[in-house]
Amino acid sequence: MTASSSSPASTAKVTVSPEEFTFVKYDAAEIAGIVADLAERLGVAYRRIRIGGQRTLWGSCSPGGTLSFNWRLVLAPFAVLARSQRAGRGRLGRKWHSAQSGNLYLSLAFRPFIPPERLKPFTLWMGLALCSHVEKSLGLKLGLKWPNDLQTPDGRKVAGMLTEARLDSDSVRELVFGLGLNLTGQPKDFPAEIRATAGSLEAALGAPIDVNREAAAVIAALFHAWEQFEEGTWSRSFRKLWQSHDVLAGKSVRVGLRGDPVAGIVDGIDEEGSLILRTGGGRKTIVSSGEVTLRKP
Ligand code: ATP
Numbered sequence: 001m002t003a004s005s006s007s008p009a010s011t012a013k014v015t016v017s018p019e020e021f022t023f024v025k026y027d028a029a030e031i032a033g034i035v036a037d038l039a040e041r042l043g044v045a046y047r048r049i050r051i052g053g054q055r056t057l058w059g060s061c062s063p064g065g066t067l068s069f070n071w072r073l074v075l076a077p078f079a080v081l082a083r084s085q086r087a088g089r090g091r092l093g094r095k096w097h098s099a100q101s102g103n104l105y106l107s108l109a110f111r112p113f114i115p116p117e118r119l120k121p122f123t124l125w126m127g128l129a130l131c132s133h134v135e136k137s138l139g140l141k142l143g144l145k146w147p148n149d150l151q152t153p154d155g156r157k158v159a160g161m162l163t164e165a166r167l168d169s170d171s172v173r174e175l176v177f178g179l180g181l182n183l184t185g186q187p188k189d190f191p192a193e194i195r196a197t198a199g200s201l202e203a204a205l206g207a208p209i210d211v212n213r214e215a216a217a218v219i220a221a222l223f224h225a226w227e228q229f230e231e232g233t234w235s236r237s238f239r240k241l242w243q244s245h246d247v248l249a250g251k252s253v254r255v256g257l258r259g260d261p262v263a264g265i266v267d268g269i270d271e272e273g274s275l276i277l278r279t280g281g282g283r284k285t286i287v288s289s290g291e292v293t294l295r296k297p
Contacts, residue, residue, distance in 0.1 A: 076111040076174065077226065079219050088180055090160045091148065091291075097191055097198070102184035104215050108222055110175040112230060116167050119175070120288075121273035123148055123163045125234050126177055128241040129225030130159065130218065137217055140205055143247035146266075146275050146292060150181075151247060156199025158182045177226075181218065183209050242269065248292065253277070255290040262287060263295065 082105040088096030098105055112119075127150060131142045142158065143151045150159035159181040166174040182200035190198045202209045228234040243249075248266040255262050255275065262285050264277030274288040 076109040077223070078109055079223075080107045080109075081105070081215060081219070090162055090180070096160055096180045097194060098180065099185060099189065102211055103200075104179065104181040104183055104211075104218060106179045106181070106215075106219065106222075108177045108179075108219075108226070110177070110226060110230075112172050112175050114172050114230070115170060116165070116172050117272075119163075119165060119172055121234075121238065121271075122175075122229060123161050123177075124242070124269070124273045125229055125238060126163075126179075126222060126225055127159075127161055128238065128245055129221055129228075130179070130181075131245045132241055133218065133221035134201065137214075138201065138205060138209075140201060142245065144242075144245045145247050146269065147273075147289060152199045152201075152204035154199070154204070155247075156187075156204070157194075157197055158199050158201060158204070177222070179218075179222070183211050183214055248275075248294075252295040254293045254295055255287050256293075262290075 084100045085098045085105045088098040088105060090096050124144070124147065127144045127148065130150060131144055135141050141153060143153070143155075145151055145157075148161045149157050150161075152158055159179060162178040164176045164178070165172050182198065184202045185200045186203050187195055187199065201214075225234070246268070249268065251266050253264065253266055255264075255277065262277060262279060264279040264285060267276045267278050267284065269275055270286060272288070274286045275290075275292075277285045277287060279285045
């Protein structure tokens with residue numbers, strides 16, 4: 001689980017690269033006027049398109065545009081899709097290597113008004129929805145490495161997910177799901193420090209990917225997953241999908257984040273999406289967040 005409370009609305013910014021980005025508003029009919037106003041301020045030309053059968057607004061922003069959290073609050077749910085980004089980051093502020101083009105750098109913003117405790121399995125659910133989509137559309141079975149990595153069948157990391165939330169005491173006011181997904185590129189194209197571990201959908205498939213088509217399809221799949229999460233219907237398929245895509249099941253691991261690392265055998269996840277570890281002597285340890293390292297057999 002990577003949700004965290006974020007800084008106040010007025011200070012947080014999504015800064016997009018000097019490259020073009022695309023702004024997709026989901027089911028925008030009732031707030032078309034607000035979006036038109038935003039478009040004018042940003043110098044965005046937009047038009048309606050359909051993604052996943054839903055009415056949406058679409059626009060391309062001029063170079064260097066920014067969207068503030070305030071706008072996100074008014075407009076959510078929507079997606080910001082960057083062709084490139086300068087400050088891609090993962091958990092704990094780790095750098096997400098972002099090539100100039102050919103990949104998916106995506107933020108989906110939601111305004112859920114759900115109790116914070118309902119949010120716990122959210123990142124895992126979105127990851128599973130993405131696995132399911134990629135399997136159906138490209139025939140490639142990705143694995144989910146708890147809590148937030150997606151891997152190709154040969155264990156290369158193709159995506160990182162980061163969920164950030166603004167919480168009130170009783171409610172999640174704003175939720176942003178960030179995804180970096182490597183669509184194209186070969187291992188040699190990655191920087192030296194991740195060359196041995198990073199992969200792309202295209203490299204795993206051994207066939208070219210239509211970046212625009214895949215970007216639209218991923219957004220549609222994730223918005224659909226969000227609807228299921230909000231309605232509560234997600235839980236019907238969660239367990240089965242988890243069992244199908246979990247890459248850590250039965251593995252000997254060490255989990256650390258802060259404090260002493262815990263070693264054990266992975267025994268699935270609990271209802272909230274926390275990792276269950278068998279730590280010896282019949283004991284079970286529940287880990288709600290952390291960094292997992294596989295131990296040599
Ligand atoms: P991990 O579990 O992979 O050690 P993490 O889950 O804690 O990392 P993330 O926030 O998911 O961290 O992603 C950041 C890490 O992913 C980086 O530290 C780097 O190792 C790796 N990475 C960065 N950019 C990419 C990329 N484009 N493709 C694959 N891996 C990347």
